Amino acid sequence: MAGVVRIGISGWRYASWRGVFYPKGLPQRRELEYAAERMDSVEINGSFYSLQSPASYRRWREAVPADFVFAVKGGRFITHMRRLRGVEGGLANFFASGLLALGPTLGPVLWQLPERVPFEPDVLAAFFDQLPRTTTEAATLAARYDKEPRGGTVLEAETEQPIRHALEVRHESFTRPEVPELLREHDIGLVVADTAGRWPLLTDVTSDHVYVRLHGSQELYTSGYTDEELTRWADDIRAWRDAGLDVYVYFDNDAKVHAPFDAIRLRELVAG
Numbered sequence: 001m002a003g004v005v006r007i008g009i010s011g012w013r014y015a016s017w018r019g020v021f022y023p024k025g026l027p028q029r030r031e032l033e034y035a036a037e038r039m040d041s042v043e044i045n046g047s048f049y050s051l052q053s054p055a056s057y058r059r060w061r062e063a064v065p066a067d068f069v070f071a072v073k074g075g076r077f078i079t080h081m082r083r084l085r086g087v088e089g090g091l092a093n094f095f096a097s098g099l100l101a102l103g104p105t106l107g108p109v110l111w112q113l114p115e116r117v118p119f120e121p122d123v124l125a126a127f128f129d130q131l132p133r134t135t136t137e138a139a140t141l142a143a144r145y146d147k148e149p150r151g152g153t154v155l156e157a158e159t160e161q162p163i164r165h166a167l168e169v170r171h172e173s174f175t176r177p178e179v180p181e182l183l184r185e186h187d188i189g190l191v192v193a194d195t196a197g198r199w200p201l202l203t204d205v206t207s208d209h210v211y212v213r214l215h216g217s218q219e220l221y222t223s224g225y226t227d228e229e230l231t232r233w234a235d236d237i238r239a240w241r242d243a244g245l246d247v248y249v250y251f252d253n254d255a256k257v258h259a260p261f262d263a264i265r266l267r268e269l270v271a272g
Contacts, residue, residue: 188206
């Protein structure tokens with residue numbers, strides 16, 4: 001059975017997109033709605049910088065179709081400040097902050113490690129063991145929050161559904177063969193990250209899904225993708241899909257407004 005492919009953008013609220021991707025005069029509150037009419041998934045990246053509120057998650061859910069999916073980026077307090085150590089309270093606070101308000105639109109959770117963090121199998125394994133794998137487990141974890149998130153909490157799962165996790169890495173030590181073995185053991189997707197050659201491009205399949213982040217092939221966060229490059233990505237995506245894997249793809253080359261147009265074009269190529 002073929003997998004499901006979802007292609008979208010990392011974030012959607014960018015001033016430079018207004019009047020280029022978003023029509024001139026479109027109210028800011030309708031930008032997510034506009035994007036969701038043209039793609040079927042978006043990566044929430046504001047959750048990386050700070051805990052969001054239940055009201056925000058509810059508002060985002062209301063702006064998209066019922067079959068839309070949000071990926072959610074894990075907080076930098078956990079990945080960058082604590083470097084995955086001693087994060088019990090941080091994880092509880094993160095899941096209490098409103099992710100469960102997304103209901104069935106909640107998709108995978110992305111954990112991005114900074115460049116300075118090397119492969120430390122014991123640290124990773126301990127972190128993976130703490131991650132909730134269902135919304136019910138997430139609610140149980142959220143109930144142990146130790147700091148009231150701004151705007152309140154959501155501590156109950158609307159539906160019982162699985163929660164997938166993906167790890168994006170940037171240190172050269174993650175090219176070791178033990179890395180995909182560890183991720184497979186814990187059912188964590190290894191992010192396929194195109195970063196203009198700055199960080200490793202790893203393509204090992206380590207879970208039942210593949211999570212792809214396209215940051216730019218020539219210039220990080222800035223350059224757009226040619227039709228030839230997008231065709232190659234479309235071929236890879238179809239191969240993963242046909243192997244029964246679900247595929248999530250997010251463009252992060254937002255600086256010059258390439259991301260939304262590249263996402264729309266890639267969707268056309270995969271469908272074609």
